[in-house]
Amino acid sequence: MPTPLLLERFQTFVTIFLGIFIEAVPFLLAGSLVSGFIEVFVSREAVLRLAPRRAALAALAGASLGMVFPVCECGVVPVTRRLYRKGMPIPLGIAFLLAAPVINPVVILSTYAAFGWGPILWGRVAFTFLIAFAVGLLFRWATPQETFAATLALQPTAEPLPPRRLALGIVAGPAVDLRAGASRALVAAGDDFLDMARYLVVGSLLAAGMQTVVPQSALLAIGAGPVTSVVAMMLLAFVLSICSTVDAFVALAFVGTFTPASILAFLVFGPMVDIKSTAMFLGVFQRRKVLYLVLLPASMVLLLGVFLNLNVGL
Amino acid sequence: MAYGLKGLVMLALAYFLFSRITNGTLFFYINNRFAWLTFLAVIGFFAVALGYLAQARLVRQMLEGGHGRRLGAPGSPDGEGRAGESSSHAHGQMAAATEDRRLGAPSSPDEEGRDHEEADHDHEYDHGHSHRLSRVGLALVLLPVVLGLLVPARPLGAGAVGNREVSVGRLSTAAAPRAGQVASPARAKNLLDWLMAFDQAQDPAAFDGQPANLLGFVYRDSRFGDDSFLLSRFVVSCCVADATPIGLVVRTPNASQLALDQWVQVSGHFQAGEFDGHPMPILVADVITPTVAPNQPYLFP
Structure with missing residues (x-):
């Protein structure tokens, strides 16, 4: 009875796809709204003035920025994209993109709720910070022309009329009229959302497809060795594409089966890179840079996980 | 792309999510x-x-106010721009104007071609939202809405169990509950509560004779004989992407008559037994009542 089975599979696929989409879409919308309001109320001059020039400082700032912008891995992409249009240095944006989904109050709290105060919690925060900082630093040599996707690079940032200074160094755009400003921000947010949502849809389709076709046991059976367990958990994080605000509770399920270091790998790698965020990166960066953004954190997390497995019991 | 169209897409998304809430399929x-x-x-x-x-x-x-006046050449901002409008605003209007013109008058093929050129020209200034991709992009954004409205909503069932790690009679790899959480005695224990209790007790015989009345769907694979099936539920901690099936082995003489995926209410009592080489409490069924899927098909830890 091949037909019912196929139908069954399709039904499962649709349910998982819609599940990922419905779960992620509020976060993407929230990120787009933040981005829309940045567009209207934060000027390029302010970004240029506030952002550190030196790569190391920029990467440091980027890795910490999530404490101010609590976004998960879906919301972070439109915000990063908008800030790039406003002239944010490349290392800052890269570090922000990778770190913010973990280094923000919401995710730290949810990790605390799942694992309590312990090596998993501070390990997650510390290693995410380090890896985001390191990858951000590596991007100091990247030029905008070879980094950004065509849609973004073409961008002549809407550079507006003489800005009006407000407190805190934030510079208001010309829209002093709050109502007109809010309406423009909503339109900018909508444009951002429509731009990024297609990548979210493609990513969700792929993730749901993988989950429907590849049995979880195949991933889990990869092994319990010091290397293979880390690889298995990283692959799982990549395929599951769960929002970083809740992945700690999902990771909890694997505590008995996997070593703490591989759980840590799951919690550090998943928020940085998974199927749907990789798809969304394509809306910001050129393909080669997206590859770097996947492979650099992947290799660092792998090395770290294996090292911890071999040397520290945790 | 015209603002009106984008607005409709947003309304479609709002409607789709809202309908999931109101019809309970969320x-x-x-x-x-x-x-x-x-x-x-x-x-x-x-x-x-x-x-x-x-x-x-x-x-x-x-x-309407402008009366066919050209809305400023690309690059030269509209001199009369009102306060509260930036150049970005003006660009948007320009693109929309192009779009409107194209929609407005039926044009000869020649004109059509020229309009396209103009559109491409404008495109550079139009915030980089690629017009060439916009159709595909729009279709992709609407795909969840279309799939959601066309494909009848169904929760994950027996068909999705096989692809996942199913925890039978214990929770080692299931979506583990939050530490310290114990079922409140006030409500009847569900499948997850029982499995948690089994995990804590270690000894499968500790539950011998205890009655239970549990809801779940029927799952079976080659490990089950004619006299048993798995009473199963999915545990979802975030969304169905992390759904993990859990289950309890139910023993009943007419297990083979129950259809896969059928929701059943099973009342019976526990008895220590063995499944697939593991000792565990097994639910010996007294009454099995076929029923419809509950409003909340998953268990939330």
């Missing part, structure tokens, strides 16, 4: 503690849609 997809996020998203999409529609009206008003 819980087929996500854990109920995230429902408020979906609700906020409905409001957000609605607000953005209003923003687009307001913008569309503004553009229409300007076009």
